[in-house]
Amino acid sequence: MEFVRLLLVFLHLLGMGMLIAMFFVQRRAGADAPLNKGWLHGSALQLLTGVALMGLAPLTDQDYDNIKIGVKLLVLVVIGGLVAVNLSKPKPATWLTPTLAGLVVVNVGIAVFWT
Numbered sequence: 001m002e003f004v005r006l007l008l009v010f011l012h013l014l015g016m017g018m019l020i021a022m023f024f025v026q027r028r029a030g031a032d033a034p035l036n037k038g039w040l041h042g043s044a045l046q047l048l049t050g051v052a053l054m055g056l057a058p059l060t061d062q063d064y065d066n067i068k069i070g071v072k073l074l075v076l077v078v079i080g081g082l083v084a085v086n087l088s089k090p091k092p093a094t095w096l097t098p099t100l101a102g103l104v105v106v107n108v109g110i111a112v113f114w115t
């Protein structure tokens with residue numbers, strides 16, 4: 001079971017890397033480019049792997065802080081909501097990309113510093 005947890009953490013970290021990479025992909029595409037679908041896929045990966053880690057906690061002998069995870073989930077819901085609302089727009093607002101990246105960094109900070 002420990003291998004499953006490590007596999008999920010591995011995918012969770014790749015998802016984080018993907019979301020950070022999306023910031024640079026989006027900037028490279030220019031201000032007139034529509035929102036890249038990678039934001040959606042990265043967010044979905046974080047949600048799936050995070051929920052799976054939580055769900056398997058009794059089997060993997062983990063004791064996660066529910067409030068910490070709840071706050072991370074809330075931040076991800078905001079990220080996902082902003083992505084969902086803006087995906088169909090031909091040109092997203094200029095504040096969107098830095099805001100999404102900032103929220104991702106907030107979640108990394110919560111994951112690491114909230115002990």
Ligand code: HEM
Nearest residue numbers: 016046047050051053054064072073076104107108111112
């Ligand atoms: C943008 C969204 C997210 C980012 C960037 C993120 C980032 C991270 C990072 C960097 C870690 C590793 C921390 C460490 O080992 O010290 C981590 C662990 C974890 N995350 Fe997330 N996370 C996100 C969303 C979520 C969500 C939505 C959930 C749950 C619903 C979640 C659940 C967890 C759990 C349970 C762990 C601990 C895994 C373990 O060590 O066994 N995460 N996250």
